[in-house]
Amino acid sequence: MAKPVSIEVWNPSGKYRVVSTKSMPGTRWIDLLVRQDCRVEICTEKKTILSVEDIIALIGNKCDGVIGQLTEDWGDTLFSALSKAGGKAFSNMAVGYNNVDVDAATKYGIAVGNTPGVLTETTAELAASLSLAASRRIVEADGFMRAGLYDGWLPHLFVGNLLKGQTVGVIGAGRIGSAYARMMIEGFKMNLIYYDLYQATRLEKFVTAYGQFLKASGEQPVTWKRASSMDEVLQQADVISLHPILDKTTYHLINKERLSKMKKEAILINCSRGPVVDEEALVEHLKHNPMFRVGLDVFEDEPYMKPGLADMPNAIVVPHIASASKWTREGMATLAALNVLGKIKEYPTWSNPNAVDPFLDENSPPPSACPSIVNAKALGLPVSKL
Ligand SMILES: NC(=O)c1ccc[n+]([C@@H]2O[C@H](COP(=O)([O-])OP(=O)(O)OC[C@H]3O[C@@H](n4cnc5c(N)ncnc54)[C@H](O)[C@@H]3O)[C@@H](O)[C@H]2O)c1
Numbered sequence: 001m002a003k004p005v006s007i008e009v010w011n012p013s014g015k016y017r018v019v020s021t022k023s024m025p026g027t028r029w030i031d032l033l034v035r036q037d038c039r040v041e042i043c044t045e046k047k048t049i050l051s052v053e054d055i056i057a058l059i060g061n062k063c064d065g066v067i068g069q070l071t072e073d074w075g076d077t078l079f080s081a082l083s084k085a086g087g088k089a090f091s092n093m094a095v096g097y098n099n100v101d102v103d104a105a106t107k108y109g110i111a112v113g114n115t116p117g118v119l120t121e122t123t124a125e126l127a128a129s130l131s132l133a134a135s136r137r138i139v140e141a142d143g144f145m146r147a148g149l150y151d152g153w154l155p156h157l158f159v160g161n162l163l164k165g166q167t168v169g170v171i172g173a174g175r176i177g178s179a180y181a182r183m184m185i186e187g188f189k190m191n192l193i194y195y196d197l198y199q200a201t202r203l204e205k206f207v208t209a210y211g212q213f214l215k216a217s218g219e220q221p222v223t224w225k226r227a228s229s230m231d232e233v234l235q236q237a238d239v240i241s242l243h244p245i246l247d248k249t250t251y252h253l254i255n256k257e258r259l260s261k262m263k264k265e266a267i268l269i270n271c272s273r274g275p276v277v278d279e280e281a282l283v284e285h286l287k288h289n290p291m292f293r294v295g296l297d298v299f300e301d302e303p304y305m306k307p308g309l310a311d312m313p314n315a316i317v318v319p320h321i322a323s324a325s326k327w328t329r330e331g332m333a334t335l336a337a338l339n340v341l342g343k344i345k346e347y348p349t350w351s352n353p354n355a356v357d358p359f360l361d362e363n364s365p366p367p368s369a370c371p372s373i374v375n376a377k378a379l380g381l382p383v384s385k386l
């Protein structure tokens with residue numbers, strides 16, 4: 001028998017039971033659920049990653065919907081348990097949902113929500129921060145200062161790379177990849193080369209217009225190129241940032257062979273998902289190429305790092321914090337709660353999950369719609385006309 005899991009309860013007499021596997025930032029998400037007659041149960045277990053068994057215990061015999069986290073394994077077992085408990089909806093508090101078996105959810109008629117849009121700029125800002133930190137060796141230099149090693153200015157001390165005029169490579173030019181590209185182009189006047197399965201038309205138009213503006217101001221214009229293969233990006237770019245989804249096509253997209261195609265002094269940034277990079281091959285590459293640098297927010301076996309990575313001075317590592325701004329995390333909690341609430345209330349799905357601002361305005365009630373349901377089509381859910 002599954003052991004009991006500790007919880008905090010809001011609105012005990014609410015008609016619909018909604019479980020959140022973690023405490024989430026802000027209180028708006030709780031208020032919105034409570035106002036619509038939900039009893040909200042928040043798991044208060046101390047351990048960071050809940051097991052399938054823990055979550056089954058949380059779901060119990062009657063549960064209308066669950067808000068879960070990207071660290072949890074939402075497969076057939078959990079969707080079967082949720083369906084038996086009368087559940088209709090699950091939402092990840094994340095845009096990525098590689099931890100969710102969407103087909104299994106669809107089989108049980110359960111909607112799967114995610115939280116796009118609200119974290120686009122925040123995640124892109126961390127990728128940009130890592131790009132700067134790696135190119136100017138900020139973390140190494142900080143450690144040097146704190147160790148009391150600085151004894152005066154020297155011409156060779158922590159010499160890094162100038163970004164201006166160099167080429168930024170983006171692999172996966174979707175929402176976040178495009179926002180990152182704009183930051184690097186507008187901020188540092190870098191040229192763009194990108195690879196995606198689809199054409200990033202808006203991004204191309206932006207770079208063209210910005211290039212014309214620079215030219216008209218007597219400056220060197222920036223340029224863009226859509227690469228016909230990923231290797232073209234790897235060979236030509238000075239800074240490469242990875243922003244695809246994680247699926248079978250992107251698993252170990254960056255491996256030993258592909259690393260060897262990159263420039264010796266290139267910078268690689270990963271704020272997508274850890275398994276997009278073969279981390280063992282990366283550690284070897286870092287060892288043999290001291291001027292090659294990486295900035296990593298995500299890891300292949302989170303929360304662990306592959307042996308040797310933490311010892312590499314040419315690696316900057318942060319613990320999956322790319323979306324960690326207060327506004328964004330509160331917004332993610334709101335979108336996840338509204339996905340679950342909307343399905344319970346049989347609201348239609350929002351027509352454009354990239355335009356979620358109306359759900360985030362704290363001064364007005366959110367639209368009566370589910371902000372983003374990834375299996376809406378498969379479930380035949382209606383689309384909002386709002
Ligand atoms: N580190 C973090 O905290 C953090 C935060 C947000 C998102 N993410 C990750 O970033 C991912 C992207 O988010 P998004 O909102 O930009 O999604 P998105 O769907 O807008 O963009 C993903 C892009 O990847 C492209 N793509 C898919 N397969 C590809 C392939 N084989 N080769 C090249 N491109 C491919 C798609 O065409 C799409 O343009 C999420 O799925 C998530 O895993 C991480």
Ligand SMILES: O=C(O)[C@H](O)CO
Nearest residue numbers: 093094095096119323
């Ligand atoms: O996919 C996501 O949303 C991130 O990994 C966490 O913000």
